[in-house]
Amino acid sequence: MSYLTSAVLGTALLCFALLGLRARRADGPLDDYVTARNSQSASTLGLSFLASGMGAWILFAPPEIGAFVGPVALAGYAIGSALPFIVLGLYGPAIRRYLPEGRSIGEFAEACYGAGVRRWVSLISILYMACFLAAELTAIGAITALLSDVPPGLVVIGVAVTTLLYTAIGGLRASLATDRWQAWLLIALLLVVGGVALVRLPEMPVQAALPAIPVGSALGVALTLIIAVTAANLFHQGYWQRVWAARDERALNRGAWLGGAATVAVVALVGGLGMLAAMSDVSLGEPPIPFFALLVEAPGWLALPALVLAVTLVASSVDTLQNGIASLAVAGSGRRGLSIGAARLVTVVLMVPVVIVALQGLSVLRLFLIADLLCAAIVVPVLLGLWQRMTPLAAVAGGVGGMLGAILPGWVMYGSATAGVLAASFPDSIPTLPPFLGALVASTLVSLMIAWLKPSAMPRTV
Template sequence: MFTTMGCGVLTTYTSIGNLGLHPLLVYTLAGAIPILLFAYFGPIIRKKCPEGFILTEWVRQRFGPVTCLYLSFFTCFTMFLFMLGELTAISGIIATMTGLNTTAAVIVECVVTTIYTAMGGFQVSFITDNFQAMFVLIMVIICFLGMGSYIHIDKSMIGPSGLLKANKLGWQLLYILNVAIWTNDAFLSGFWLRAFAAKTDKDLVIGTSIAAFVTFAICTLVGSAGFIAVWTGDLTVGDADSYNAFFILLAKMPKWINVIVLIMAIAWSVCTFDSLQSGMISTISNDVFRNKLHINWIRIGVIILMVPIVVLALKVANSILQIYLIADLVSAALIPAIFLGLSDTYFWYLIGFDVMFGGLGALFAVFIFGCIYYGNARDGGRLLLIWNGIYNPKDWGAFGAFVIAPFGGILLTMASAGTRILYHYIVSRVTGKPFTALDKPEREEQVHEVVEQTDDYGSIDKKAHYEI
């Protein structure tokens, strides 16, 4: 569960920390608490889909293959953005700390992770996770011991800065970031792979609890560099260079600390990147090709996909947080509607078309809202990319987008189901045929039948579910 903490946290959390302790705590709590949800939803989904190992397996079982491919596409899109964000982050860190051209370093990282994940499979990612946690802890401890020794805070600046007070932005982000991160975590195959791999539900609870606490503690410590840099006089509140706050303070410390941080940051990035690679390979292999295409072909495809990721990371991408927010908005639109399907008591009648209509319709609704709010289609389209960010308390565009995405997705899903059921009812009355749109499918029996059927590759043949 520690795998999403890429080295991008060294810039994103300091940026928000530069705006105050209140927004920072909102961000760190919103990043940590959703990890605990896997301890709740993981056992439920494992019970409903015992032969699965990622969320899309349950979606295939519940809603059919088309909806599974729909979710798989956006899952891969999310991991594409996270890989882009990770390479952008490490590129910026190396450039900031050394002043060197980062092209070679980024390419080497991609090559190295590709080689050892190809040799060791996803198991090697589990191993590097343990090293990742160690690297992060060592780096944070050394840095904050260094700050205590070499960084001087002007206490007279603490009160006037207002950074310890609650502010409007913090309350605004309380909603945005919780919706964004809670739903986006569901897109990360690496999380689901680990949730399904847990030996027992108790182990899953323990693992997620530890991960949530460590995530909160480390991200809060890293983000505090944002306001400490204000109190040292190096930055102002809301400074455009706030993403560099951690490294501005680091530059005041001895060179040996800088060297250790650089090494640890690179190792940290590699461990995160291999999890994203493995998650994408697993998703494509299982969901798209049903494990019938040799895994090496999938790896080659992911290698080809890394070419545009490297180019964008080096030449185009600027804001790491914006990259993550694009993925967050997509997940906020899609995931709530899909998770309605977990309830066989209240939402048994939902089908794949309903949740796809709701998710895609919610994204279109965000665009329409943007057109109305900003007064033109250009800015409406930019809202889908969270172009103006989330740091401006006077701009309620992002807040509106993250309200419309989840609630719009649910409402449109229910509207689709209602319209479909009404149509079948009218047809039934006109033709005299039985009205079956609200009949409950016997899912438990069908699941048992499906588990008993395997193909030559040992994977589940869920044909019975396609006909639900």
């Protein structure tokens, strides 16, 4: 069985590589390599937002939220997963007009506030995407061990090398081309795997009920997820690349709404499976993994398409992250004459530590939460960059205020700054609302106050 599984996974990865390499523009300039400027339709962008935003995380987090917290929190997760696309769809046209030759969130920050803020924003973005990459590759190793006899390390390296091959050679166009096919493939496989698993579910007990969690607590979890996921994903350079890749403003707006709607549907579907598993009294495992618990009652052959689904999910997000990190590093150099060869080298070099971390099989959830909180502390000051009154001082002060706001709830609750810092580092790897809400509110208030008291003297044209 392991030989068949290896052959099927190898074939899937080979197809992704061929699709990506066919889309490359061999003689294109560096700008086309990292932005594919003004070339993509609304439908392509919609599918790309869906595929690049999905990852193996949807097989773990939404089902667990659905099973243990219920539909309200699941709705918050679905909205939070889609909201970054909607924000960029609405805000992106103004960004394109303000920075028509832009390539990254770092360049946007520099145009608004200067090089110092750019370096800060770029660092947070790279940190977040590196955590995302390590988490995705770690997850595919764990899923491989769960569903097959194939060595997990082999699949981790296979996904990393294959996606690296076509993204390093083909750039953003390669990622966009594979996204289209990966989006349709993951939808089809999800319907097959989820449909068969549902058919084989045990009969629902008469006393079956939704998770017994107070509505207030469920709303708190939902709001936490909306803030954390939205703030973090607005620092996903892969999404920012698509702002300039869009054929025009209308294509960007429509593509963002299409990708957002599809993302809400997919997250709700997968999370709903976890909810049904819990209500059917299926053993969810230890630690609980509701989606994979469904496969225990399903036919044995379903493990193979489930594994292909996982590989597709991981490849679709990893190739976007690889290209995003490389483009951010290139744009962050401040040298528009940097060669494509250097950009490719950056892509390869940055993947080495990520793969090493992924092969350790460590949990990166706490790192993810810390990176999410850093993003939440500075996202509003960055997005306020197009406001006429904003200044570098207001942006930096807002970011510092956001970080202080993150530790303030724990400081007040436990009586010391040290305890506040510890609470904001999520020692139990559980997302809690106070640090995120404190970061968001404080950064917003401080930015607005300083911008109002000391507005920019330089007019801006949007």
